Amino acid sequence: AQKITQTQPGMFVQEKEAVTLDCTYDTSDPSYGLFWYKQPSSGEMIFLIYQGSYDQQNATEGRYSLNFQKARKSANLVISASQLGDSAMYFCAMRDSNQAGTALIFGKGTTLSVSS
Amino acid sequence: SQTIHQWPATLVQPVGSPLSLECTVEGTSNPNLYWYRQAAGRGLQLLFYSVGIGQISSEVPQNLSASRPQDRQFILSSKKLLLSDSGFYLCAWSRGATGRKSEQYFGPGTRLTVT
Numbered sequence: 518a519q520k521i522t523q524t525q526p527g528m529f530v531q532e533k534e535a536v537t538l539d540c541t542y543d544t545s546d547p548s549y550g551l552f553w554y555k556q557p558s559s560g561e562m563i564f565l566i567y568q569g570s571y572d573q574q575n576a577t578e579g580r581y582s583l584n585f586q587k588a589r590k591s592a593n594l595v596i597s598a599s600q601l602g603d604s605a606m607y608f609c610a611m612r613d614s615n616q617a618g619t620a621l622i623f624g625k626g627t628t629l630s631v632s633s
Numbered sequence: 634s635q636t637i638h639q640w641p642a643t644l645v646q647p648v649g650s651p652l653s654l655e656c657t658v659e660g661t662s663n664p665n666l667y668w669y670r671q672a673a674g675r676g677l678q679l680l681f682y683s684v685g686i687g688q689i690s691s692e693v694p695q696n697l698s699a700s701r702p703q704d705r706q707f708i709l710s711s712k713k714l715l716l717s718d719s720g721f722y723l724c725a726w727s728r729g730a731t732g733r734k735s736e737q738y739f740g741p742g743t744r745l746t747v748t
Contacts, residue, residue, distance in 0.1 A: 552736060560721055562677075562739035608676060620667060620692075621737060623676040 519544045521609050523624035530599045531632055537584070538594040538627045540609030550612040551592040552621060553583065557605040565607075568592055599631045635660035639724050639740035647748055652697075652711040654743050656724030659705065664726040666707040667737065668699055671721040683707060719747045 520543040530536040542551065553565040568576045568583045576583040584593040596603055606628050610621040636659045646652060658664050665684050669677040679692045681699035689699050696715060700708045707724055721744050725737040 554739075560723075560742045560744070562723060562725070564736045564738065567736055610677075620679050620682050621677075622679075625676045 519546070519611060519622050521611050521622055521624035523609055523627050525627045526625075527628045527630065529630050529632065532601060533598050535595060535597045536599055536629065538596070538607050538609075538629065540592045540594065540624060542590050542592060542609075542611050544590075544611065551583070551585070552610040552612075553581070553592075553594045554608045554610060554623075555603075555605045556608060556626070562608070566594070596629075601631050601633060604629060604631045635726075635738065637724060637726055637738060637740040639722075639743055641743060642741065643744045643746075645746045645748060646714050648716055649713045652709070652714050652718070652745070654709040654722055654724075654745075656707040656709075656740055657705055658726045661726070661728070662704060664705065664728065665735075666701060667725040667727075668707065668709050669723045669725065671723060671742075673720070677723065681709070714747045716747050719745055721745075 522541045525539055528536055528538060549570045551568045555563045555565055566576050566578045566581045566583050568585050575585050580597045582595045584595055592609060606626045608626045609624045612621060638657050640655055667682045668680040670680055671677050680697060681689055681691055683689050683701045686701055686704055689701060696713060697709060697711050721742050723742045724740040727735045727737045
């Protein structure tokens with residue numbers, strides 16, 4: 518069965534520093550997609566970045582980059598130059614290959630706190 | 634541009650009462666639609682998804698049901714709420730039939746408290 522694991526319940530970082538949020542996954546499907554979402558205290562889920570299993574390069578979106586290590590089945594999110602507004606819960610997710618739709622399987626999340 | 638709406642934003646209901654949460658999407662057609670539930674401090678659990686009008690797939694056996702009466706409308710219902718139904722309900726959409734890269738876009742959510 519597919520599974521997403523986020524082992525860091527909480528992370529703390531100072532402004533302008535970089536931070537890495539860990540995510541490991543398990544799937545037997547050779548083709549899969551990995552996503553990161555941000556959930557601020559308002560509750561809305563905000564899409565950040567996507568990595569496809571066949572993508573040759575690590576995905577990047579502004580200050581967000583994904584450290585994709587396929588052999589280790591890890592897809593860590595790197596946030597460079599942290600800002601106070603980055604304080605939120607972050608979820609790693611994977612497309613569920615067992616469904617006809619495009620539903621996602623989510624990890625339990627990591628709470629990031631950025632201090633000044 | 635596409636937008637997704639959910640209402641109500643918050644809801645407090647007694648045990649045994651009915652429930653109806655509504656989600657609508659604008660600016661796209663034939664979307665895939667999803668209902669997720671998030672318990673306090675937890676990740677998201679998929680409840681239902683739909684790839685078209687009248688087509689509903691259920692992921693978790695429970696006292697909730699979903700319906701899609703129109704292309705861009707998705708409704709989550711219950712005839713009798715349980716305490717365990719409390720949580721944060723999120724509706725999401727994605728572009729249909731576009732393969733594996735299609736990310737999901739979430740609505741603002743409904744915070745349900747069953748008392």
